Amino acid sequence: MKILIVAATEEELHPSLSFLAERQIEYLITGVGMVACSYALSKRLQNGRVDLLIQVGIGGILDREAALGEVYQIVQDEIFEMGAEDRENFLTIEQLGLGAHQFYELIDAVPKSIPFAKKAQAITVNKVHGRESSIARLRIRYTKPLIESMEGASFFYVALQEGIAALQFRAVSNYVEPRNRAAWNIGLAVGNMNSFLQELIKSLV
Numbered sequence: 001m002k003i004l005i006v007a008a009t010e011e012e013l014h015p016s017l018s019f020l021a022e023r024q025i026e027y028l029i030t031g032v033g034m035v036a037c038s039y040a041l042s043k044r045l046q047n048g049r050v051d052l053l054i055q056v057g058i059g060g061i062l063d064r065e066a067a068l069g070e071v072y073q074i075v076q077d078e079i080f081e082m083g084a085e086d087r088e089n090f091l092t093i094e095q096l097g098l099g100a101h102q103f104y105e106l107i108d109a110v111p112k113s114i115p116f117a118k119k120a121q122a123i124t125v126n127k128v129h130g131r132e133s134s135i136a137r138l139r140i141r142y143t144k145p146l147i148e149s150m151e152g153a154s155f156f157y158v159a160l161q162e163g164i165a166a167l168q169f170r171a172v173s174n175y176v177e178p179r180n181r182a183a184w185n186i187g188l189a190v191g192n193m194n195s196f197l198q199e200l201i202k203s204l205v
């Protein structure tokens, strides 16, 4: 099975680089954001077959009770607020009849026995939430565990277009809260993400 590991930045994958090299598992660094992710992944997929895409990275979590560092399996991801304002209402791209904003993991080719991670839904943003009022609106709209990233939905979108199995995992580096960069624990999240990734790969190859 040809696996491609996808991450936005090399920092997020750094602890696994020698592990991946030893096992001849290919990885792709896409850059941050939906446009960079879509471009880099599409370009790579034009150059050869892949059976399974695995995106790993860090992300924010809305739930203040959740533990920083925990790894989540993202089962559903959406391009946040893709649509149109209609005065006080919001119309999704589906409601406008112009496309889709909600995408899902694709697990047909994935063995059942992969390591356990809590499941979460996610939103993918161009602008990281950092204002009290917009975060309060998120809390009303989303009741299940919610992770925020800047690439996830575009990753699922490309996988769907190409018909390739795709899994996404995010370790929590920070809470979705008024901007507080000093409170991010990127080291913990990257460490846990990579330990999980290595267990996952061992279960697959």
Ligand SMILES: O=C(O)c1cccc(C(=O)CC[C@H]2O[C@@H](n3cnc4c(=O)[nH]cnc43)[C@H](O)[C@@H]2O)c1
Pocket: 008, 009, 032, 033, 057, 058, 059, 060, 061, 125, 128, 129, 148, 149, 150, 151, 173, 174, 175, 176, 179, 181
């Ligand atoms: O310092 C900032 O305010 C800031 C604003 C935008 C991006 C960053 C980054 O460091 C890149 C974030 C990188 O990690 C993912 N990530 C991590 N936490 C979040 C989040 O709360 N919301 C959205 N994305 C997040 C993201 O996928 C990027 O690749 C710093």
